[in-house]
Amino acid sequence: MKQDVVQQIGGADQVLAATPAHHELPSFAHCAILLDIDGTLLDLAPTPHEVVVPPGLDQVLIALQQRAGGALALVSGRSLADIDRIFAPVRFAAIGGHGAEMRICADTDAIAAQAPPINDQLKLRLAAIAQLDPRILLEDKGYALALHYRQAPHAERAIYEAVSVIRADLPSVPFDVLPGKAVCEIKPAGVTKASGVRELLRHPPFRGRRPMFIGDDVTDETVFAIMPDLRGLAYSVGRHATGVDGVFAAPRDVRRWLAQWLAQS
Numbered sequence: 001m002k003q004d005v006v007q008q009i010g011g012a013d014q015v016l017a018a019t020p021a022h023h024e025l026p027s028f029a030h031c032a033i034l035l036d037i038d039g040t041l042l043d044l045a046p047t048p049h050e051v052v053v054p055p056g057l058d059q060v061l062i063a064l065q066q067r068a069g070g071a072l073a074l075v076s077g078r079s080l081a082d083i084d085r086i087f088a089p090v091r092f093a094a095i096g097g098h099g100a101e102m103r104i105c106a107d108t109d110a111i112a113a114q115a116p117p118i119n120d121q122l123k124l125r126l127a128a129i130a131q132l133d134p135r136i137l138l139e140d141k142g143y144a145l146a147l148h149y150r151q152a153p154h155a156e157r158a159i160y161e162a163v164s165v166i167r168a169d170l171p172s173v174p175f176d177v178l179p180g181k182a183v184c185e186i187k188p189a190g191v192t193k194a195s196g197v198r199e200l201l202r203h204p205p206f207r208g209r210r211p212m213f214i215g216d217d218v219t220d221e222t223v224f225a226i227m228p229d230l231r232g233l234a235y236s237v238g239r240h241a242t243g244v245d246g247v248f249a250a251p252r253d254v255r256r257w258l259a260q261w262l263a264q265s
Helices: 002-009 057-067 080-087 120-132 153-169 193-200 218-226 251-264
Strands: 031-035 072-075 093-096 101-103 137-140 145-148 175-180 183-188 210-215 233-237 246-248
Touching: 031 057, 031 193, 057 072, 057 251, 072 193, 080 093, 080 101, 093 193, 101 193, 120 137, 120 145, 120 153, 153 175, 153 183, 175 218, 193 210, 193 218, 210 218, 218 233, 233 251, 246 251
Parallel strands: 031 072, 031 210, 072 093, 210 233, 233 246
Antiparallel strands: 093 101, 137 145, 145 183, 175 183
C-alpha cells in the first residue's frame, strides 16, 4: 500500500536537495508531525475554497498518523470546521485559527478554544474594507478575519492603510495583523501558531515528543522560532526562512517527501 501511495502522489525522489534526509528525523515513536496546509501540503488556489487535496495525500497522512501513534496535527490559519471540510471525510488533530482553537485527538469532537472570537465591532469595520474592490474576498473564520486580494493585487496598499486607520480608531481592541500570500489576516492579539503548538505539545500523544514542523508563510515563522527551544526541526516551503533546517521547493515536494518517509519506514 505504501508504494502505491507514493506512486499516486507522483514519485518520491524528486525532492529539493536542501530538504532533510529521513534518517536525520526522530523515529516515529518520538516525533510529533506538525504540518501547515495552504502552500505547504496543498497548492494555493485563486480562493481558499478552491484548494484541492491531491489523490493519495489523505492516505499518506493517515498512515503517518498511525505510525506516529496519533501524534500528527495540521497547523493552519483556517478554522477547524474548514480544515475538516477540505479533508472530509477524514479528520486529523489540528490547530486552527492561527492557534485560536485546537483539537488534540482526531477521533474526538472536543475543541479547546484558545482565544475569544474576533470583536464584533472590529469585524464590521474590517468587513467594510472588502468594498474597496469587488474582487477582494472576505473570509470570516470566527477567530480571525481574512481579506484575500489575489484577484485584486493593486488593492494591497489600500487594505493595509485601512487596517491601520481601524487600529488607531479602536485602541481598546488589541489585534494582530498577519500579512500573508495575497492575504491580510486580523486576529486577537497574543494568539499565534506558536502558542497553539506549545499547548498541543502539553497533551498526549504529543507530549514528550520532538516536533517536526513544515510551513511556508510569514504566519509560520512563530513556529520556526520556537523549534530550537523544543529540540524540534523546522522546514520551510518555497523560500528560505530564518532558523529552518531545510527548504522544500513547492507543496508537491512536501507531499513526495512525506510519501517517501512513509515508504522507507
